[in-house]
Amino acid sequence: MRYFMMLTLCLLLTGCISEPEIKIDSIVNGDIYSSDVTIHIDENQSDPFTLLLNNHPIKNHHVITENGQYELTITSRHFWKEKVETITFERDDKPPVVPAFYPEIPSMNFKEVSFQLIEEKDVTYSATINGNPVDLNQKFTEEGTHTLVLKATKDNGLTSSRAYTFIIDNQTYSKETISKFLSFYFSDDIQNVYKWTEPIEIYIHGKPTAKDRSIILSQVASLNELLPIDLKVMEGKGENRTALSNFRIDMHFVPNNRFKDFGFEGDLVTHKGEVVGLAIPTFHSVGKLYKSEILIGTNTPQSERETTIFHEFFHVLGFYAHSDERSSILYPYTDTMLTKLSDFDRKAIEILYRDDIHPNMTKKDVENVLKVRTIE
Ligand SMILES: [Zn+2]
Numbered sequence: 036m037r038y039f040m041m042l043t044l045c046l047l048l049t050g051c052i053s054e055p056e057i058k059i060d061s062i063v064n065g066d067i068y069s070s071d072v073t074i075h076i077d078e079n080q081s082d083p084f085t086l087l088l089n090n091h092p093i094k095n096h097h098v099i100t101e102n103g104q105y106e107l108t109i110t111s112r113h114f115w116k117e118k119v120e121t122i123t124f125e126r127d128d129k130p131p132v133v134p135a136f137y138p139e140i141p142s143m144n145f146k147e148v149s150f151q152l153i154e155e156k157d158v159t160y161s162a163t164i165n166g167n168p169v170d171l172n173q174k175f176t177e178e179g180t181h182t183l184v185l186k187a188t189k190d191n192g193l194t195s196s197r198a199y200t201f202i203i204d205n206q207t208y209s210k211e212t213i214s215k216f217l218s219f220y221f222s223d224d225i226q227n228v229y230k231w232t233e234p235i236e237i238y239i240h241g242k243p244t245a246k247d248r249s250i251i252l253s254q255v256a257s258l259n260e261l262l263p264i265d266l267k268v269m270e271g272k273g274e275n276r277t278a279l280s281n282f283r284i285d286m287h288f289v290p291n292n293r294f295k296d297f298g299f300e301g302d303l304v305t306h307k308g309e310v311v312g313l314a315i316p317t318f319h320s321v322g323k324l325y326k327s328e329i330l331i332g333t334n335t336p337q338s339e340r341e342t343t344i345f346h347e348f349f350h351v352l353g354f355y356a357h358s359d360e361r362s363s364i365l366y367p368y369t370d371t372m373l374t375k376l377s378d379f380d381r382k383a384i385e386i387l388y389r390d391d392i393h394p395n396m397t398k399k400d401v402e403n404v405l406k407v408r409t410i411e
Contacts, residue, residue, distance in 0.1 A: 052114050052116055053113065054118055055082040055084075055111035055112055055113035055118045056080065056081055056082050056113070057076060057084055057109055058077040058080040059074075059076050059109065060075060060077060061074060062074065062107070062122055063122075063124070065124065067126075067192075068127070068191070069126075069128050071098055071099060071100050071126075072124070072126050073097070073099075074086065074088070074093065074095065074096065074097045074098075074099070074107060075096060076095050078095065081111065082112060083112050084111040085110045086110075088106070088107055088108075102125075103126060104123070105124050105125065105126065106122070107121070107122045107123075107124070108120070108121050109121075109122070125191075128193075129191075129193070130189065130193035130195045131189040131194065132158075132195070133195045133196070133197050134152070134158075134185045134197055135197065136150055136151055137151055138151060142201055142202060142390065143201070143202050144201060144204070145203070145204065145205060146176065146203065146205055147174045148175045148203060149175075150171040150175075152171055152185075159188050160185065160186065160187055160188075161185075162183055163183070163184050164181050164182070164183045165181055175203070176203065177203060178204065178205055179203060180200065180201075182200050183198065184196060184197075184198045185199070207408045207409070208382075208405060208408055208409060209410055209411070210409055210410070213386075213405050215379065216382070216383055216386050216387075217398055217401065219356055220354065220356065220383070220387065221401075224355070225355050226397060226398070227322050227396065228393065228395060228401065229319055229322050229353040230324060230352070230353045230388060231264055231282065231323070231325075232264065233264060233325070234264050235264065235265070235266045235267070235282050236267055236284075237266060237268045237269060237285075237286060238283060238284070238285050238286070239286050239288070240285060240286065241286075241287045241289045242288050242333055243288040244337065247331070247340055247344070250340060250341050250344055251268060251286070252268060254341075254345050254348055255267075255268055257376075258352070261381060261384045261385065262352075262384065262388055263388055263390070264388075266284075281326055282324075282326070283325075284329060284351055285328045286329040286330075287331070288331050288333050289331075290332060291303050291330075291334055292334075294310065297313075298315060298317075299313055308368065309332075310332070311332045311335040312329065312330060312331045312332060312343040312344070313330040314327060314330075314347045315328040315329075315330070321394060321395045322395030323394040324351075324353060329348070329350075330347075331343055331344060335369075339372070341374045345364050345373070345374065345376075346369070349365055352384065352387075353387055354383065354387070358379075364376050364377065364380050365380065386405070392404060
């Protein structure tokens, strides 16, 4: 009879016992954590348990500080009932690699830009151009200067980004203009591109007339409309300036018999006339001009000064050749009395000062850059 009672009791108990309870509140199955993970089981609300992390026993409140894939096995008991629960998760505190394109986006483009993203596993990418979301699988064709922000988001929620600036410029040039530019600009003496890349300060020395000063100001204003960098006439002589700010043109108004003091070794008077002005563009660093001098003869009649000053300005911008066209400011004689640039002069400045024509480029390099923009 007693035996029978025991069995009944046992059956009753078995029927009433609930599943073991485990209250884990720090990790979720399948999640990725980008910082330390503390395994925390609320002991007040849980039945007795043991923990295995990647098959090694650990204690409650264990802190995971290393990146990796983890499997936590929780075995809990309530009387004779046992429950095994497995949670897998990852700790990864590495942000995605800074996103990039290969090939890189050229800073200057013709008609369109396409994007070849370098993709990393478990990372999603998004991009905006000028603040608007874009699909990187599509070509971008809007003319102008654009800022692209590329953002990488890893599955751990960490991000990294990179910004690019690029230009789409659809300017074309006739075959004739390009070949004229190339044969005009390059010679045996000039085999590389020389140009200014920083704003230029202009200092005036010697004895210019009031008229000379106003000529300089108006010519600087018209050159500034054509150039991507600023020319600025400075007050004072600028002798105390540091070498770093020395992107400068010094204009000396002196009698031409003093030109020799500035290094001129030629004859002042030739069978073609007298030397009225001179440009001494001696200083450059791999094609980047940083210092030039202009000499204007104060014995030059005022009527010829405007042509002379403009001519010398044009030389120091990087044009060292002379033109045999009388309409060009680079025609070597002042009897043209020119006070304006010819259409070709303006085109020549435009081409030389394009963003994609870099200092020190060879004739071949320039030809290659312009090839895509050539029209019949
Ligand atoms: Zn000249």
